Amino acid sequence: MARRLLSIWFPRLASDISLRVRPVEGPFALTLRASNADHLHCLNGIASAAGLHRGMPLADARAVCPVLSTRPADLIREGRALEGLRRWASRYGPHAAKDGSDGLIVDVSGVPHLFGGEVELLADLEARLERDYD
The missing domain is CATH 3.30.70 (Alpha-Beta Plaits)
Structure with a gap:
């Protein structure tokens, strides 16, 4: 056989978990710190549709989407x-x-x-x- x-x-497990606890309207992402900078770890669909992606530096993400809400990831x-x-x-x-x-x-x-x-x-x-x- x-x-x-x-x-x-x-793909949105972490952000879905976080949003169930504390909902947010609009683009949302969880962040992780790496190499002295915060990077996007997991995004909701609205943030992805805004052109953001996993691994993107938070500073770049905010330049693309200034209304992005974030929280630290809880691994x-x-x-x-x-x-x-x-x-x-x-x-x-x-x-x-x-x-x-x-x-x-x-x-x-x-x-x-x-x-x-x-x-x-x-x-x-x-x-x-x-x-x-x-």
Whole structure:
């Protein structure tokens, strides 16, 4: 049997977590300090649409988008949230692992037939994510 891996990426996980605790209207980003400068770590959709991107120096981001709201990133909170999602995703396969700071890899080998096929497994995953985490 061929091994089948499911990759799940949460590009806005950190900003979504932060905004659930303290909502902000408009462009928003979490920052991390590196090389004596703050850089954008995770952005909401509005900030991305304004032309900002992960890794961009905060000073440059403010020049592009002066109304950008920011907070320092909380890497511990992000790690806990991703661990919770990893446990949650284990319903789709016997082995689920973190993939970086914002993704998961789930071994779904031999599992899709339990959901009616791969398409149905993905549909179930998307529906549950929207219901449980939206």
